[in-house]
Structures are given as C-alpha cells and as structure tokens.
Amino acid sequence: MRKITAGLFISLDGVIGEPQDWHFPYFNDEMGAAVGAQLIGADTLLLGRNTYEGFADAWPEREAAGGEDAGMAAALGDARKIVVSHQDLELTWRNSQQLKGELVEAVTELKQQPGTTDIAMSGSPSIVVQLLAAGLIDELHLLVHPVVLRSGVRLFDEGESIPLRLISSQAFETGVLHLVYGPTAPPAPVSYDAVQGRLSQDEQ
Known part of the structure; x- marks a missing residue:
C-alpha cells in the first residue's frame, strides 16, 4: 500500500492560514530541500480545491517562464493531480482529475x-485533518515557524x-522546526498518582 505524506507551513500557535503573509522570511535552502523531498518527487498529488486552484494559477506560468523554479513547476505539472471537492470542477492543468x-x-x-512513489499533499488543511483522523496519512510534515500570529x-x-x-x-x-509525525495507538491512561513518584522533592 502506498504512503501518503502531507506538508504544511504552521506558526508556533498553530496557524496555517494565509502563509504567503508570514512564511517567506523563513524560507531558505534547508526548507527548500525539505519541501522538495516531500513534494516534488511524488508521481501523485492529492490536493484540496483551494490549494489546487492556487497551484494551477501559478505553476504552469512558472514552467512556461523557464526561470529557476521551472524544474519544480514541470515536475508538479507532470504529476498526476487528484483534486478533492464537492463541486464539479473544470480542471485545466494537465494530468488533473477530480476524486470521485x-x-x-x-x-x-x-x-x-x-x-x-508516495502520494504527496501540500496545504489542503481540512482534507489533511480528515485523513489524519481516519489514519490514512502516514507522514505529517509540519514546518513550524518561530512566530506567534x-x-x-x-x-x-x-x-x-x-x-x-x-x-x-x-x-x-x-529557527524553523521540521517535525515529521506518523499515526500511532493511543497511550495507556496514566493517573497523577502514578506520575507523582517520578517528581523530585523540589518539584512536589
């Protein structure tokens, strides 16, 4: 069974909205490598409608422009793109289809x-949360930015x-932390009494 990896930019207080307003000052080669390893090498992308539309508005033009990011744009264009939406969509970016x-x-x-390859997700937070709760995301890549929004x-x-x-x-x-999480079983319940014995006298 193939793995699903999901990547998100996130602030220290858990905000993921409007990353274009706060993310770019923290972008460097380390982050570029992390994003590329998770996203660009995938032959299948699973995207929510809003993320797909943002990508489709930007990446085909960047590919055509032939700039420094044209290689990434071409890789995203060549990947199979599966879009999650309750609406009937007209998908104009090549290799795109709607999830049924x-x-x-x-x-x-x-x-x-x-x-x-793995199936990669970028953004699409509402879809990520639903799939995470269902145990279908194998790796959740959080790029935690050192800012409280x-x-x-x-x-x-x-x-x-x-x-x-x-x-x-x-x-x-x-100062960005790249944290990768995966699903696991719930921990066994532990009471305060069980933990209390591990505290030093100074901490009690």
Whole structure:
C-alpha cells in the first residue's frame, strides 16, 4: 500500500492560514530541500480545491517562464493531480482529475493503487485533518515557524484527539522546526498518582 505524506507551513500557535503573509522570511535552502523531498518527487498529488486552484494559477506560468523554479513547476505539472471537492470542477492543468466518491473510501482505494512513489499533499488543511483522523496519512510534515500570529485559521479545531508519534525532527538555521509525525495507538491512561513518584522533592 502506498504512503501518503502531507506538508504544511504552521506558526508556533498553530496557524496555517494565509502563509504567503508570514512564511517567506523563513524560507531558505534547508526548507527548500525539505519541501522538495516531500513534494516534488511524488508521481501523485492529492490536493484540496483551494490549494489546487492556487497551484494551477501559478505553476504552469512558472514552467512556461523557464526561470529557476521551472524544474519544480514541470515536475508538479507532470504529476498526476487528484483534486478533492464537492463541486464539479473544470480542471485545466494537465494530468488533473477530480476524486470521485466519499473521501475516506476513495483515498483508501487510491492508496491501494500501484505507484512508484508516495502520494504527496501540500496545504489542503481540512482534507489533511480528515485523513489524519481516519489514519490514512502516514507522514505529517509540519514546518513550524518561530512566530506567534495570534489570529488566523488554525490546523486543528475542537474534536476527538489524534495520537501521533514523532518520526523525525530537524532545526533549520532560521529557527524553523521540521517535525515529521506518523499515526500511532493511543497511550495507556496514566493517573497523577502514578506520575507523582517520578517528581523530585523540589518539584512536589
């Protein structure tokens, strides 16, 4: 079964909305390499409608312009792009199609299809949260920026907890943390009495 990896820019207080307003001062070669490793090498991209439309508005023009990022633009264009939306969409970017059926069932089937790489997601936070809760995301790549925004759309809202395990962590020179999490079983319940014995006398 293929893996799904999801990458998101996120602030220290959990905001993921409007990253174009706060993300760019922290972009460096380390972040570029991390994003590229997670996204560009994938032969299949799973995107929400808003993320897809943003990509489709920008990357074909960058590919045609032939600038420094034309290689990335070409790789994204060549990838199979599957768009999640409740609306009927007219998809103009090459190799694009709309996901059919109920989200969890359709993505479960997608993971079982043959492919040579992981299935990559970028942005698309509402889709990420639904798939994470269903246990369908294998790696959640959070690029945590050292800024407290204090307002904006956050990745998680109220709901049932989602236990995760830390797969890897890396600190960039900018102060950004690249944290990779995967699904795991809930921890066994532990009471305060069980923890109390581990505290030093000074801490009690």
